[in-house]
Amino acid sequence: MKPKGIPSLLFGLIFLTLSTVHSQNLLTNGDFGLTTEIISNFDGPPPENVWISWLGDNAAANASIGNEQLHYQISNSGNQSFEVQLFQAGFTLKSGHTYKLSFDVKADANRTFGVFLGEYGGNWTSLLGFDNYTQNATTEWGTITIEFDVYTVFPTHKLSFEFGAIDASVYLDNVSLIDLGVTEKTNGTDSKALNKKIRYPAYRPESVLEKAFTDSYKEAATTLYPTITRQIDTTTFSKALSEAFAQNLKADENLNILLSGKTLDPGELMGKSQFQFFMYDMVRLGNEIKIKGPTTEYHIIPEILFGPKRQGTLFVFGIHVFILDKEGENVFSFLLNSHHELFVDAKLFSYNPDNTDIEALLQRCLQVAARAFSIMVH
Numbered sequence: 001m002k003p004k005g006i007p008s009l010l011f012g013l014i015f016l017t018l019s020t021v022h023s024q025n026l027l028t029n030g031d032f033g034l035t036t037e038i039i040s041n042f043d044g045p046p047p048e049n050v051w052i053s054w055l056g057d058n059a060a061a062n063a064s065i066g067n068e069q070l071h072y073q074i075s076n077s078g079n080q081s082f083e084v085q086l087f088q089a090g091f092t093l094k095s096g097h098t099y100k101l102s103f104d105v106k107a108d109a110n111r112t113f114g115v116f117l118g119e120y121g122g123n124w125t126s127l128l129g130f131d132n133y134t135q136n137a138t139t140e141w142g143t144i145t146i147e148f149d150v151y152t153v154f155p156t157h158k159l160s161f162e163f164g165a166i167d168a169s170v171y172l173d174n175v176s177l178i179d180l181g182v183t184e185k186t187n188g189t190d191s192k193a194l195n196k197k198i199r200y201p202a203y204r205p206e207s208v209l210e211k212a213f214t215d216s217y218k219e220a221a222t223t224l225y226p227t228i229t230r231q232i233d234t235t236t237f238s239k240a241l242s243e244a245f246a247q248n249l250k251a252d253e254n255l256n257i258l259l260s261g262k263t264l265d266p267g268e269l270m271g272k273s274q275f276q277f278f279m280y281d282m283v284r285l286g287n288e289i290k291i292k293g294p295t296t297e298y299h300i301i302p303e304i305l306f307g308p309k310r311q312g313t314l315f316v317f318g319i320h321v322f323i324l325d326k327e328g329e330n331v332f333s334f335l336l337n338s339h340h341e342l343f344v345d346a347k348l349f350s351y352n353p354d355n356t357d358i359e360a361l362l363q364r365c366l367q368v369a370a371r372a373f374s375i376m377v378h
Contacts, residue, residue, distance in 0.1 A: 001069075001104040001141040001173045026091040027159065030103075030175040036065040038086075045156070046120065048090025056083030059164060070172040078164045080272060081114040087160035089120050091177065093127075095153050098183045101128070102145040103161075103175040107137040107168045114162035115146070117177075118338075119154040122315075125338040127151075133339075137170060149183045151341055201342050202321075202372040204334040205279075213298065213323070213331040214377055220297040223260050228303040229362065230269055237263040241362055245302055248370035257300075264288045264301055274318045277305065278335045281320065286328025298331065299324045304365045316348035316361065321369050334372065342368050 028049040029035060039052045040063070046052055051070070053063035059078035063086055064071050070086065077084055093099065101117060114133050119125040126133065132146050159177065163170050207213075227241035239261050246257045265288070266281040281303065289299050303320040323332040336343045346368045350357045 001106075001143075024176075024178050026093075026177040026179065027088055027175055030177075031068060032065045032070050032173060033068040038063045038065065038070075046087075046089045046158075050088065052087055052089075054085040054087065056080070056164065059083040061163070068173070071169065072161075072163055072172075073169045074163060074167055077167045081162040081164045082160075083164035085160045085162050085164075086172070087158055089156055089158045091157055091159070093150050093153050093157055094179065095150055096183055098147060098149050098180040100145060100147050100178045100180055101159070101176070102143060102178075104141050104143050104173040105135075105137045105170065106139060106141045107170045108139065109168040110136070110138050111166045111168040111170075112136055113166070113170065114160075115144075116158065116160045116162060117148075118157065120156040120158035122154065125152075125154070125344055128339075141171075141173075143174075147180070152344055201375045202334040202336045202340055203275075204332065204376060205330065207330045207332065209325060209329060209331040213325075217298065217332075217377065218254060219256065221256050221258060221295075222298040222300060223258050223294060223296045225260050225262065225264050225299065225301045227362070227366070228264075228266065228301065229306070230303065231306045232308060235265070235269075237265075238362075241366060242302060244363055245366040245370060248367055249373065251370070258296060262292070266303075274305070274335060274337055277318075278320050278333075282322055282324070282330060282333055285322055286324050286330070289324055289326065289328040294326050297326055299326070302366060302369060304362060312352045314350050314353050314358070314361070316343075316365055319343070319365050319369050321373065332373075332377070334376065336368060336372055340372070342372055 029051060037050070039047055039050055042052070053072070055061060056078045058076065060076035061072060061074040061084050064073070072084070072086060074084055112134050115128065115135050116126055116133065118127040127150055128146060128148050132148070135144055161172065224242050224246055226237040226239045227245065229236045229238065239259065243259060246259060249255055249257065264285050266284045269277055270280040271277045285301055301322040303322065305317040305320070307315045307317040317337070319336040321334055323330070325331050338344060346364050348361060348365060348368070350361050353361065
């Protein structure tokens, strides 16, 4: 979305202003005016500081630059948003700084799309946060701006626009990433700044029963079930892990927890994303609680998901904590993943792990889960 018809008397001033802004842009060719080349195939690490298109096996699309705008023509968008990508890697970020990502976008039809900015490879850690991934495009040009704090940096960073799962072509322009400087500190009295830091320690779907839970959870009897650990084709249960989790919870909260040796089995892992895994398991665990006819008011089931090993490194994919009432309904369940600062700071991965390493990794997961609960419940 380039400006048109600039009066000549203003051109010099605007040119200087645009030059200053351009010099601050950490991305290369963000206005798509330097070159029309878009790389679509590469071996090994991605080329740095160039725009690259990437397609999954089920997708068919073509990215091109014309009139100093990016046009991604999509004929088969695949099944998931990441299967059609435009990305750039290689820019440098500074820990403890705040950044502003902005871009102009429109589409051939109203649609959603994904925006990722974070770690290239490894655990694909997002720095934008869970709530900033999904964005909207309409048939008219619009500008999207996202400010975010960088709390950790990686060897290689990546910005990607992810257009899969919807067959509507997209246009981009004026993509910029600006360093706004050192993140402002809070002395604890600035509630807005404090909320910005801890507002999303985990993702928690809304529940009409939440207030009743937060008003009564310290006094109410709560059953804690064995921790569920999932790998690609294996599910295990551990009462010992839940005993440790109970101690983590009691360190911050004086809860009335009863440990149960009875396992609640959510069955086969179902869904195409962590959120779907989480919701499917919540329903099935809730049904088991209803069938068993429990005697306590609340029920906690921790669940830890591992991803496949990558080059010898085992990564935790996500952490689920299901908190349900005696009818099996959600009262305060939440999930954590690499979008959350607590999760990233805990370094939930291990290189060539043995059983001792895996046990320590699981313990760290439950420490993170207990800390997230303590932050959110207050």
